[in-house]
Amino acid sequence: MPRPKPISGFPEFLPGDRLVEQRVLSILRDTFELHGFAPIETRAVEPMEQLTRKGEIDKEVYVVRRLHAAADDTVDELGLHFDLTVPFARYVLENAGHLAFPFRRYQIQKVWRGERPQEGRYREFLQADIDIVGQDTLPDHFDVEAPLVMLEALERLHTELGVPPVRMRVNNRKLSEGFYRGLGIDDPDGVLQRVDKYDKIGPDAVRGLLVDGMGLDAGQADACVRLAGISSPDDSFIGDVRALGVRNDLLDEGLEGLARVVRAAAAQVPGRLVADLRIARGLDYYTGTVYETELVGHERLGSVSSGGRYDSLASDGRTTFPGVGISLGVTRLLVPLMAAGQLRISRPVPSAVLVAVDAEETRDVAMQVAAALRARGIPCEVAPRADKFGKQIKYADRRGIPFVWFGGTPGEVKDIRSGDQVGADASEWMPPASDLRPSVLH
Amino acid sequence: MPRPKPISGFPEFLPGDRLVEQRVLSILRDTFELHGFAPIETRAVEPMEQLTRKGEIDKEVYVVRRLHAAADDTVDELGLHFDLTVPFARYVLENAGHLAFPFRRYQIQKVWRGERPQEGRYREFLQADIDIVGQDTLPDHFDVEAPLVMLEALERLHTELGVPPVRMRVNNRKLSEGFYRGLGIDDPDGVLQRVDKYDKIGPDAVRGLLVDGMGLDAGQADACVRLAGISSPDDSFIGDVRALGVRNDLLDEGLEGLARVVRAAAAQVPGRLVADLRIARGLDYYTGTVYETELVGHERLGSVSSGGRYDSLASDGRTTFPGVGISLGVTRLLVPLMAAGQLRISRPVPSAVLVAVDAEETRDVAMQVAAALRARGIPCEVAPRADKFGKQIKYADRRGIPFVWFGGTPGEVKDIRSGDQVGADASEWMPPASDLRPSVLH
Numbered sequence: 079m080p081r082p083k084p085i086s087g088f089p090e091f092l093p094g095d096r097l098v099e100q101r102v103l104s105i106l107r108d109t110f111e112l113h114g115f116a117p118i119e120t121r122a123v124e125p126m127e128q129l130t131r132k133g134e135i136d137k138e139v140y141v142v143r144r145l146h147a148a149a150d151d152t153v154d155e156l157g158l159h160f161d162l163t164v165p166f167a168r169y170v171l172e173n174a175g176h177l178a179f180p181f182r183r184y185q186i187q188k189v190w191r192g193e194r195p196q197e198g199r200y201r202e203f204l205q206a207d208i209d210i211v212g213q214d215t216l217p218d219h220f221d222v223e224a225p226l227v228m229l230e231a232l233e234r235l236h237t238e239l240g241v242p243p244v245r246m247r248v249n250n251r252k253l254s255e256g257f258y259r260g261l262g263i264d265d266p267d268g269v270l271q272r273v274d275k276y277d278k279i280g281p282d283a284v285r286g287l288l289v290d291g292m293g294l295d296a297g298q299a300d301a302c303v304r305l306a307g308i309s310s311p312d313d314s315f316i317g318d319v320r321a322l323g324v325r326n327d328l329l330d331e332g333l334e335g336l337a338r339v340v341r342a343a344a345a346q347v348p349g350r351l352v353a354d355l356r357i358a359r360g361l362d363y364y365t366g367t368v369y370e371t372e373l374v375g376h377e378r379l380g381s382v383s384s385g386g387r388y389d390s391l392a393s394d395g396r397t398t399f400p401g402v403g404i405s406l407g408v409t410r411l412l413v414p415l416m417a418a419g420q421l422r423i424s425r426p427v428p429s430a431v432l433v434a435v436d437a438e439e440t441r442d443v444a445m446q447v448a449a450a451l452r453a454r455g456i457p458c459e460v461a462p463r464a465d466k467f468g469k470q471i472k473y474a475d476r477r478g479i480p481f482v483w484f485g486g487t488p489g490e491v492k493d494i495r496s497g498d499q500v501g502a503d504a505s506e507w508m509p510p511a512s513d514l515r516p517s518v519l520h
Numbered sequence: 521m522p523r524p525k526p527i528s529g530f531p532e533f534l535p536g537d538r539l540v541e542q543r544v545l546s547i548l549r550d551t552f553e554l555h556g557f558a559p560i561e562t563r564a565v566e567p568m569e570q571l572t573r574k575g576e577i578d579k580e581v582y583v584v585r586r587l588h589a590a591a592d593d594t595v596d597e598l599g600l601h602f603d604l605t606v607p608f609a610r611y612v613l614e615n616a617g618h619l620a621f622p623f624r625r626y627q628i629q630k631v632w633r634g635e636r637p638q639e640g641r642y643r644e645f646l647q648a649d650i651d652i653v654g655q656d657t658l659p660d661h662f663d664v665e666a667p668l669v670m671l672e673a674l675e676r677l678h679t680e681l682g683v684p685p686v687r688m689r690v691n692n693r694k695l696s697e698g699f700y701r702g703l704g705i706d707d708p709d710g711v712l713q714r715v716d717k718y719d720k721i722g723p724d725a726v727r728g729l730l731v732d733g734m735g736l737d738a739g740q741a742d743a744c745v746r747l748a749g750i751s752s753p754d755d756s757f758i759g760d761v762r763a764l765g766v767r768n769d770l771l772d773e774g775l776e777g778l779a780r781v782v783r784a785a786a787a788q789v790p791g792r793l794v795a796d797l798r799i800a801r802g803l804d805y806y807t808g809t810v811y812e813t814e815l816v817g818h819e820r821l822g823s824v825s826s827g828g829r830y831d832s833l834a835s836d837g838r839t840t841f842p843g844v845g846i847s848l849g850v851t852r853l854l855v856p857l858m859a860a861g862q863l864r865i866s867r868p869v870p871s872a873v874l875v876a877v878d879a880e881e882t883r884d885v886a887m888q889v890a891a892a893l894r895a896r897g898i899p900c901e902v903a904p905r906a907d908k909f910g911k912q913i914k915y916a917d918r919r920g921i922p923f924v925w926f927g928g929t930p931g932e933v934k935d936i937r938s939g940d941q942v943g944a945d946a947s948e949w950m951p952p953a954s955d956l957r958p959s960v961l962h
Contacts, residue, residue, distance in 0.1 A: 081613055081614060081616075082610050082613055085565070085567075090561070090562055090563055091561070092560075092615060092618050093558035093619075096559045096560050096561060097559060100559055107542075111870035112870070112894045112897070112899045112900075113894070113899070113901065114871035114901030116539070117538045117542055118532075118534075118538050119538060121530035121644050122564070122644060125527075126587075138586075138587075139586075139587045140584050141584070141585050141587050142584055144580075144581075144583075144634030145572075145583050145599070146634075147634075156527070157587070158564075168524050169532070171523055172523060172524045172525070172526070176534050178868075178915075178918050180904050182901065183535065188564060192587065192588075217904060219880075220904075346891070426558060427556055427620075428553035428556055428557065428558060429556035438661075441661060449788070452554040452555070456554075457555070457556055458554075459555065459624065460665075462654075462662075
């Protein structure tokens, strides 16, 4: 067949970039598990009626049908999940009897959206979500914990792999709603929707929308815009809000909730989290703290990690499951950094050593050397052909393998970068730790 | 919404079983990388025309469409991949210029088949494939290497996790074809198809099919059935075949190829691989060695790991890519063992320690203890509520967490299984290694 072309919106990695992605996933899994989050995976499909419950997203769903589905096929119509929250909510309801609450889970899986592809938008992409879900109640301190766990993971990606540092912007829906209600506004959601455009259109245009579109008076609109302009890396935002002179119980609750997040973050991951009172998050199920996260220096990528508190993730009529969660867009984070050459692997193959083959008759000797090295955790491969040694070295070089082994178990090993060749025993020799596995260069 | 029901054929795990699966995947990845296989992932979808090239499989494909695809949508129709070989062949053609050959890759991903669900058949399941692919040529010794790598992985699953041991049954298409041609039979594929039913219908019925269905004479049919009856854990099968008195060059080539696999396996993973001359493998693209693998004691599950040699995995008209590969059905292997209670996790949460909370005002202290433990790699979580200690201990017990920490960084830690409680410092204390992470019980 002719050479196939990529399908727009379905990114794929060459092996080197996949090795980088695996390092990222390994750090995420490790961090989440250190915090007691248990892993789950859900099937790729959900019943279409579940996926289309939120009206605005249904045009992005991929429908899945058997090619030769019988006309009398009574199986529900299925679609690919477009996030990990809808399947998780279903999973919690389905398995509630087998889970201990508050249930802490992480989930790292592909999701699919039938969007028109454009920069930073994908039709298939990888997400990593953590959520904590309670049965009927869930203490507020989890609103503090969830973003700190994600920030810890992102900080490790920064220090261990060289991913740029992040800035998490946090708000609290109660704070905004209480403030608006304190101003005598009846439709806080309407205000939130318009304030959500602040970064795109600026404060004056938002003020205009509030007055013209919602009929707020100039004083109300001005107060809303001034609230949206408040941000601080510490709890000084409280004073700034107080200075606007609005009083409301829900506002107080929101201020206190947000202050707790900011104070804890300042102690644990200083400089990475700010209170930002214009963060709204479009989705309507958030009811408390909301998070957005940008990469410092790459703000135009938009938010790479978002989430918040929802008082009802799921409900079966008798029991309600409140939750708080945050999701990391792994593909969205990695693809632009890889394209910019900012996340590169030291070599695109796991092998640290190529074991050379003298002659096809002695391939067994080379395989024994390889087995001895692997037994001590050294990735290696045996040369595909008993070519002249120069050609075998070239083969290693082309693959990025740093060492070539000659002879038997007691033999010689050559660092093909420096040309140094030394006697070595396959049951004792170790490469430098930095060469053992492919590493992310930064 | 009412409690959702599982969708038949789409298995999902509770967190404990997912932890088992993760351990399995970690061992697979580690083994494959020690042997120099690089990881790739391909998108979940391929153009339908690629997926339906093999006529017999097209009814099993899931078609994927955007819910509101425009009538003038010129994008190719897409389907979910039903294996990892078709996408890999496409990936090799698409990226040949960026890969070093022989290219060694592993790939662990879900695949989908729109089959009628029945025991051991899934509509969504996880596969783990390794393949070695050459450009124009690929030496035969890779036919020996590929099954040994998979056997090494399966042996680690056996010794480290308690998965039952395996028996890999190996044949060589050249051996069978050469034998049939040496008997003067013109349609070796026809014979192979019928011999493939040997295990199901027995030798006499196969003999009948060969005589009645293909017009072989009694002597030819008898020789074919006798060939199919030969198996040996060493290279003694050669003598058994020779005793049938057939001479053919391709037969000799096949005998030698199979003997190499058997001899290498006997040295490296004794007792796990047998030459079995009735293994045929249905798919028609295999051209040399073929592998099937059953779990000892669970033979009725069928083959959990299969593969073989193909002289043309892919071709762009100018270059041909021969390969050899073997695939492990992870879901197919794990689900029945889990259902039978043979693979259980020591606890369904990562946390080794629950840090108790004295009072909500001192939650910060508990969080500091948790941070100190995590800094040394100990998974832990902080109690959700400052309940009475008895209730907090019950909470840990319900989740399977073995230790509860009381007090601050210098505090006390209780093994809730034995009841032993000792003074401990969070910057020094370690749980026993066997309690650090959830482990698979066997």
